[in-house]
Structure formats: C-alpha cells, structure tokens
Amino acid sequence: MAERETPYSIGEGPATRVSLSLPEGTAEAIRQRVGKREFSAFITEAVERELRGRILDEYLADYEHRQGPISEQEQERARRVFDEVFAEEGQWPAAS
Numbered sequence: 001m002a003e004r005e006t007p008y009s010i011g012e013g014p015a016t017r018v019s020l021s022l023p024e025g026t027a028e029a030i031r032q033r034v035g036k037r038e039f040s041a042f043i044t045e046a047v048e049r050e051l052r053g054r055i056l057d058e059y060l061a062d063y064e065h066r067q068g069p070i071s072e073q074e075q076e077r078a079r080r081v082f083d084e085v086f087a088e089e090g091q092w093p094a095a096s
Contacts, residue, residue, distance in 0.1 A: 011049050056082050 020043065022030075027039075034042045056079060065072055070078070 011048055052082075 029044055030039055060070060060075060060078060060083075
C-alpha cells in the first residue's frame with residue numbers, strides 16, 4: 001500500500017528540522033534582534049512572507065496572462081485583499 005502524503009498549507013503541520021546556511025553576519029544580526037530562542041520563529045516568519053509574496057506574484061502573472069495588464073492601483077488592491085483573506089485568517093494556499 002502506498003504511503004499517503006499529507007498536504008500541509010504554508011504555516012501548517014508539525015515542525016521539521018532542516019539544515020540552513022546563512023552568512024555569519026546575517027545570523028548574528030538575527031540573534032541580536034530576536035535572541036537565540038526566537039531564531040527559528042524569525043526565519044519561519046521571513047520564509048512565509050517570501051512565499052506569500054511569490055504566490056501573489058504568480059497569481060497576478062497568471063491573471064495578467066489571461067486578462068491583460070493590471071494597473072498598479074489594482075495590484076495594490078489585490079495585495080490588500082490577499083493579505084486580508086489569507087494572512088489574517090491564517091488560511092495560506094497550499095505550496096505548489
């Protein structure tokens with residue numbers, strides 16, 4: 001029987017250890033600002049922000065491909081709506 005992979009959305013699921021290499025200056029700047037105990041949480045939040053931005057960029061690119069150019073004003077509105085719907089409610093889209 002094949003093992004079923006549980007699809008977690010961004011920010012969900014059990015914590016998993018990963019190896020991460022950072023320049024020492026960057027790591028030290030993080031430690032100085034958040035402390036040693038909050039280091040992982042800081043990295044997690046930064047990565048999730050980056051993923052959210054990339055997902056939004058992918059969505060906007062797809063929309064423009066289907067519908068045509070989006071004005072800067074419409075892009076800003078899309079970002080606000082995206083933040084309200086996904087970030088505040090914790091309902092992140094699944095990573096693709």
